[in-house]
Amino acid sequence: MDTRYRHTASTMPWLAALICALTWGCGDGNTPPVTASLSSGDNQPPARTEAAHGAYDKEDRPPFDPIAVNGKFFEGWPQPKLALVISGRQDGYLEPCGCAGLDQQKGGISRRHSLLQDLEDRGWPVAAVDVGSAVRRFGRQAEIKFAISAEALRKMGYLASGFGPDDLRLSAGEILAAVAGADPADSIFVSANVSLFDLTPKTRIVEAGGMTLGITSVLGEKYQQQVNNGDIVFQPADEALEQVVGELQGCDVRILLAHATVDETKELARKFPQFNVVVTSDGRDVPPLQPEKLSSGAPLVEIAPKGMYVIVAGFYDDPQDPVRFQRVALDSRYGESPAMQQLMATYQDQLRELGWNGLGLKSSPHPRALEGDAPAGQFAGSASCKECHPTAYGIWSKTKHAHATETLTKLDPPRQYDAECISCHSTGWNPQEYYPYETGFVSLAETPHLAGNQCENCHGPAAAHVAAEEGRNRTLRETERQKLKLTAGFAFENVCMKCHDHDNSPEFNEQTFESHYWPKVEHKGKK
Numbered sequence: 001m002d003t004r005y006r007h008t009a010s011t012m013p014w015l016a017a018l019i020c021a022l023t024w025g026c027g028d029g030n031t032p033p034v035t036a037s038l039s040s041g042d043n044q045p046p047a048r049t050e051a052a053h054g055a056y057d058k059e060d061r062p063p064f065d066p067i068a069v070n071g072k073f074f075e076g077w078p079q080p081k082l083a084l085v086i087s088g089r090q091d092g093y094l095e096p097c098g099c100a101g102l103d104q105q106k107g108g109i110s111r112r113h114s115l116l117q118d119l120e121d122r123g124w125p126v127a128a129v130d131v132g133s134a135v136r137r138f139g140r141q142a143e144i145k146f147a148i149s150a151e152a153l154r155k156m157g158y159l160a161s162g163f164g165p166d167d168l169r170l171s172a173g174e175i176l177a178a179v180a181g182a183d184p185a186d187s188i189f190v191s192a193n194v195s196l197f198d199l200t201p202k203t204r205i206v207e208a209g210g211m212t213l214g215i216t217s218v219l220g221e222k223y224q225q226q227v228n229n230g231d232i233v234f235q236p237a238d239e240a241l242e243q244v245v246g247e248l249q250g251c252d253v254r255i256l257l258a259h260a261t262v263d264e265t266k267e268l269a270r271k272f273p274q275f276n277v278v279v280t281s282d283g284r285d286v287p288p289l290q291p292e293k294l295s296s297g298a299p300l301v302e303i304a305p306k307g308m309y310v311i312v313a314g315f316y317d318d319p320q321d322p323v324r325f326q327r328v329a330l331d332s333r334y335g336e337s338p339a340m341q342q343l344m345a346t347y348q349d350q351l352r353e354l355g356w357n358g359l360g361l362k363s364s365p366h367p368r369a370l371e372g373d374a375p376a377g378q379f380a381g382s383a384s385c386k387e388c389h390p391t392a393y394g395i396w397s398k399t400k401h402a403h404a405t406e407t408l409t410k411l412d413p414p415r416q417y418d419a420e421c422i423s424c425h426s427t428g429w430n431p432q433e434y435y436p437y438e439t440g441f442v443s444l445a446e447t448p449h450l451a452g453n454q455c456e457n458c459h460g461p462a463a464a465h466v467a468a469e470e471g472r473n474r475t476l477r478e479t480e481r482q483k484l485k486l487t488a489g490f491a492f493e494n495v496c497m498k499c500h501d502h503d504n505s506p507e508f509n510e511q512t513f514e515s516h517y518w519p520k521v522e523h524k525g526k527k
Helices: 066-070 109-121 140-155 172-179 237-248 262-271 338-358 367-371 390-397 400-409 419-425 455-459 463-470 474-483 488-499 510-521
Strands: 082-087 126-130 194-196 204-208 211-219 232-234 253-259 277-280 299-302 309-315 323-329
Touching (some): 082 109, 109 309, 109 338, 140 338, 237 262, 253 262, 299 309, 299 323, 390 455, 400 419, 488 510
Parallel strands (some): 082 126, 211 253, 253 277
16 A cells, blocks of 8 residues: 555544445455456456546446456367366355446356356356365354355255365364255365365265266365364375375376466476376466466366456367366346346345344444543544534535445345445444444444434544544533544545445555545535
């Protein structure tokens, strides 16, 4: 982040975050729009298109054309013997939320399912594998999300999936409930070197498109060190592969799913040249157009973060061109999948039924509560600001900030019970850690005065300020007033970017903040 605004975190430690309301905020981690040249062998991310530059709000943008931005897919491909879809690194992003315009965002299980259906509709035999990392946090919501992700893989017909480190940080019972089938040998989750009560298979051998696929996965040393779960037993990846690679020897295609660094993945591929396709989780943000060819002759398929891209390998009976690869951006050309929409509704229903307490989200004192006696650190709501600051209140009330919670209620399914959404769409939450502050927003029924992204998310809890204005202590009144002041520069770096991060607002940066966003919400000196 640009450091020209030189403020320390201790200056105003209580600051929460502005919602990304001017772009409908809440995130998926998308990179800026790109243009892909399908004939290029260049492994660098394509350049941005001029059409996308300077387009911030949905109403300001021309209609988005995903093909013009991300290129055509499968051009010139004859029907393959098998289309192998390779995914992973969902990282908790079940869907793009639409904060920067849903049409411009990539990823999500619904679009992935639509891609698989599109390939099947072409008459192509399809198989799908996943390198793992369905979630990126831990706790009750992550456990529910992992179970939903596992069910999504089954409904999409996946043949195999590995594990990521955050998957394995969940409670053993929840992992087991999500991964185990009626017969453990039928589980789509597979790992050569991760053992959970010896109930997950080390390999999977399956038939697809008239071909025999032998699949295994490993968790690399770096990622093993991130897991502290006594119910999980690890083995060095190379030792584990030595024990299982013989089982795959007669397969037409042998696939290694390595949730490991690129260097470790390459070393495993060197030691075990039997693998025809090697997948690494340690990919670039935008995968290369063509995989790197390893010393063993196998392609190194890179999986990008947050499930925005998948790689499709097409297999042919052509000695001169046996395998083709296509990088696929899961953009808006792929519509919604009813089956995945139903899973998302189930997910949101579970969150609603559990509530914040059931999700283990306990309210914490706001840092400002440490600055003085009650009501320091308590939220008052923007209505309490209106009498003294009618002009500023009027400006705020006409922004999307004021309707942030309402936008969640109008979604299908509604998202106001999702902590990862409400933290930027209400008042009185920590937007990065997804927990409420004491006296912050609870629900539309209990705390309607804190709906929307209000004044206090920028300026800080104001109950002490309101109380001081009603009293006669002029010194205290001025002290509380000073606590609520902030500059545009400080707001950008310490407030706005907490919700307008790259996940949520790919177009949001210092330049667009000053030229486009700030003028829409500015109310300096307006009483």
